[in-house]
Amino acid sequence: MSLDRYIEPMIRELANPTRFMSLSGTLLPWVGALGALLLAVGLYLVWFVAPADYQQGDTVKIMYIHVPAAWLSLFFYMTMAASALGTLVWRHPLADVSQKAAAPIGAAFTLICLVTGSLWGKPMWGTYWQWDARLTSMLVMLLVYLGILALWRAIEEPNRAARAVSILTLVGAVNVPIVKFSVDWWNTLHQPASVFRLGGPTIHASMLVPLLIMAVAFTLVGVTLHLAGMRTEILRRRVRTLTILEAERLDAQAA
Amino acid sequence: MSHTFFIALSYILTALVVLGLILRAFIDHRIQVRALAELEARGIGRRSRRG
Known part of the structure; x- marks a missing residue:
């Protein structure tokens, strides 16, 4: 007996957009509320509890939004790359929906990362911008995101657009490890990793705890936006299908 | 300029x-919900094919 007989219906069940709508509808308010709550706790710790840095003073407060934004930029790109595989390999109907919802959110957090980094760089490094490997690869990240968003608009037919965007997404995924390890591979003005590194974090707990809380809060806010975006995208596709159906019926009546 | x-x-x-x-998420969602409601009001729901 083939195992496919059991696996296939299971995948179809999970891929069912109606099932996704009911599950995500239940989850969405909880994830959103938890994200908002953690964000409030995180901001309180950042502004009223966490100490000023002995060298940077209060500008270290920029770190608590800059680092989570950078993490979300990579997180959403990896979500998109996984969804691209889902589209190309398994033709999962929700994969393209997920990818399309993730792109603008990822692009927005990449922009936040670049802008806050720049505003942190001016008082600390004396410059808004430096063409070092980390900053440049992050700028490339934003351009890849924008390229993906533009490609969607350029191709009218959704299935062709999904395939083209998926290929571009996977090619662009090369940039993810470049962003992460740029600070190790090249001599950058940007500091090397101090949280996710071999040998553990090098930040003191008084700063690490608020940073991690902010990172989790940002992630939950991002996931909430992603789920909401996927739900809207499913509705958009229903609208498209029904509009085509209506046009076909009107054609049939006219004939 | 100060650090602040x-x-x-x-x-x-x-x-x-x-x-x-x-804001974009809310507005986009509302637009799609309305468009879907309008289509269904005109009887374009998938089920209407049966009857």
Whole structure:
């Protein structure tokens, strides 16, 4: 007996957009509320509890939004790359929906990362911008995101657009490890990793705890936006299908 | 310029971008829900094919 007989219906069940709508509808308010709550706790710790840095003073407060934004930029790109595989390999109907919802959110957090980094760089490094490997690869990240968003608009037919965007997404995924390890591979003005590194974090707990809380809060806010975006995208596709159906019926009546 | 300026501007711009994302999600959702309701009001729901 083939195992496919059991696996296939299971995948179809999970891929069912109606099932996704009911599950995500239940989850969405909880994830959103938890994200908002953690964000409030995180901001309180950042502004009223966490100490000023002995060298940077209060500008270290920029770190608590800059680092989570950078993490979300990579997180959403990896979500998109996984969804691209889902589209190309398994033709999962929700994969393209997920990818399309993730792109603008990822692009927005990449922009936040670049802008806050720049505003942190001016008082600390004396410059808004430096063409070092980390900053440049992050700028490339934003351009890849924008390229993906533009490609969607350029191709009218959704299935062709999904395939083209998926290929571009996977090619662009090369940039993810470049962003992460740029600070190790090249001599950058940007500091090397101090949280996710071999040998553990090098930040003191008084700063690490608020940073991690902010990172989790940002992630939950991002996931909430992603789920909401996927739900809207499913509705958009229903609208498209029904509009085509209506046009076909009107054609049939006219004939 | 003081450091406070750079810190405040970072937080303000971040808040604006995130609020923009949230607003966009709400508006887009409303547009699609309305479009779907209009189509269904005109009897274009998939089930209407049967009857």
